[in-house]
Amino acid sequence: MTSSTSDYDFELPEALIAQHPLERRSASRLLTMRMSEGASGIRHDRFENLPAYLQPGDLLVFNNTKVIPARLFGHKATGGAVEILLERMLDDVHCLAHVRASKAPKPGARIILCKAGQSAQADDAGTPVFEVTGREGDLFALRLQRSPSAPHVDIDGVLGEYGIVPLPPYIERTAQSPEDLHRYQTVYASKPGAIAAPTAGLHFDEAMLTTLRERGIETAYTTLHVGAGTFQPVRVENIAGHVMHTELYDVPAAVVDAIRATRERGGRVIAVGTTVVRALESAAAGSGDLVAGCGDTDIFIHPGFEFKVIDALLTNFHLPRSTLLMLVSALAGREAIMAAYAEAIQERYRFFSYGDAMLLY
Numbered sequence: 473m474t475s476s477t478s479d480y481d482f483e484l485p486e487a488l489i490a491q492h493p494l495e496r497r498s499a500s501r502l503l504t505m506r507m508s509e510g511a512s513g514i515r516h517d518r519f520e521n522l523p524a525y526l527q528p529g530d531l532l533v534f535n536n537t538k539v540i541p542a543r544l545f546g547h548k549a550t551g552g553a554v555e556i557l558l559e560r561m562l563d564d565v566h567c568l569a570h571v572r573a574s575k576a577p578k579p580g581a582r583i584i585l586c587k588a589g590q591s592a593q594a595d596d597a598g599t600p601v602f603e604v605t606g607r608e609g610d611l612f613a614l615r616l617q618r619s620p621s622a623p624h625v626d627i628d629g630v631l632g633e634y635g636i637v638p639l640p641p642y643i644e645r646t647a648q649s650p651e652d653l654h655r656y657q658t659v660y661a662s663k664p665g666a667i668a669a670p671t672a673g674l675h676f677d678e679a680m681l682t683t684l685r686e687r688g689i690e691t692a693y694t695t696l697h698v699g700a701g702t703f704q705p706v707r708v709e710n711i712a713g714h715v716m717h718t719e720l721y722d723v724p725a726a727v728v729d730a731i732r733a734t735r736e737r738g739g740r741v742i743a744v745g746t747t748v749v750r751a752l753e754s755a756a757a758g759s760g761d762l763v764a765g766c767g768d769t770d771i772f773i774h775p776g777f778e779f780k781v782i783d784a785l786l787t788n789f790h791l792p793r794s795t796l797l798m799l800v801s802a803l804a805g806r807e808a809i810m811a812a813y814a815e816a817i818q819e820r821y822r823f824f825s826y827g828d829a830m831l832l833y
Contacts, residue, residue, distance in 0.1 A: 477707075494826075499518075503816055530742060531690045536660055536663050539638075542559075560699075568614070585630065642791075659681070671827075705793040716771070720766070722766035783833075
């Protein structure tokens with residue numbers, strides 16, 4: 473077990489960072505690793521063959537969060553350009569957001585929105601305006617102003633008209649094409665609130681879900697609204713000093729019941745993505761028993777963590793020095809994971825959100 477962040481670093485050729493999704497969701501490659509065998513258990517396959525690694529009675533748990541058009545553009549009343557990345561809606565008019573500007577706006581500052589690709593225009597009665605009301609750590613507290621001409625305006629409506637889907641920072645374009653609007657979203661997304669997709673789920677199409685059902689593989693859905701912190705590297709050398717970002721999760725009673733039934737029939741609980749791991753292990757963090765509930769989690773899973781809920785994990789390939797790389801290392805062992813990543817690079821796997829998949833079982 474290591475506590476050094478540099479032990480989770482690796483060199484990734486830029487050409488392996490997937491900039492576009494494949495034509496078919498399930499056409500990606502699949503690196504599999506039998507965890508009991510470590511690095512010697514690495515095999516190369518296709519994602520469409522995933523059902524061969526599953527058994528009737530197994531349970532796949534998905535994250536049904538839905539990516540919202542959370543990126544907004546505008547300018548301060550004084551004229552400076554502003555970019556807003558909404559992290560969390562608090563109610564119809566209040567939210568927490570990342571704000572990028574030449575100078576951080578102070579409480580009382582007004583941010584006048586404009587549509588992506590358009591020049592900032594002077595404020596008028598029909599233009600949405602956010603007022604900065606304070607700070608909560610790295611996030612700005614914003615209030616959407618209502619006026620006599622727009623007494624019922626709300627954040628949902630503003631996002632629908634002015635917002636764009638925020639692609640990850642390593643994808644070098646804005647999400648304005650139909651390709652991204654459709655593909656940077658899982659086919660089962662139903663709970664709006666994320667600003668990043670739970671990317672392990674992007675490989676599943678309706679045909680794959682049908683095949684799984686026909687083979688007696690059960691499914692369940694939990695929610696974790698992915699935040700921008702998922703892309704942040706760990707910047708301290710000792711991981712014990714890292715301050716984890718918080719995300720909102722919801723584990724329904726139906727998921728708890730499904731996992732209990734899976735245990736009783738001898739099946740495995742397989743998380744589809746690290747966000748599902750965070751949700752389920754957070755819901756079991758208190759007593760050690762999985763309980764239904766919702767709330768904020770800042771759980772930091774790294775080597776030494778004792779997993780209480782999941783048996784296996786389907787995931788994508790993660791950023792160097794990231795908490796997600798540490799999470800998969802906690803499950804399968806750092807040396808085995810780093811060996812798998814080295815082999816994936818050698819075999820020219822596609823990395824990150826639109827990249828290939830890994831099954832740890």
